[in-house]
Amino acid sequence: MKLIFITLIACNICFSQQDLNAKIESLKDSVLLYKDTKPDKALSFGFQVLEIADLSNPTQSIHAVYYRIGEILFYRGLDADAIGFFDQSLKLFEAIPVKIRSEKNINLPPWVLVTIGNLYFKNKDYGKAKLKYAEALDNFNLYERPLLTNSWWY
Secondary structure, eight states: OHHHHHHHHHHHHHHHHHHHHHHHHHHHHHHHHHTTTOHHHHHHHHHHHHHHOOTTSOOHHHHHHHHHHHHHHHHTTOHHHHHHHHHHHHHHHHHSOGGGSSOSSOSSOHHHHHHHHHHHHHTTOHHHHHHHHHHHHHHHTTSOOOOGGGSTTO
């Protein structure tokens, strides 16, 4: 009897985690859809993710939402708020196990680093901007390159 009860609890936890991941993925897609046309709506979807996300179990979707929120704030001129979201995005990326990352060779996501470099450049901190751009370039060079025959233009 105890074994059946434990099995039911484990199944319930597993299915609720799948539902949560699906909800986060859906909200992330909404952030991406509206970030350029309706940034307030995108922020609303992004903050919904932050309310339900389990940061002790980071995923690429949660990392992406933090980055996109930071990007929206950056383009609105809210640099101090944006850098906080970029930093959290980098921390989440580092916490994701390498085996489940889509790109296993990079140390940090280069697009986040480029955007942080842009933020420093905008604020005339050219030394920090140069460092972030160099770090981004190093990480771009770590991407696995697909064969030309697998490229979209073939």
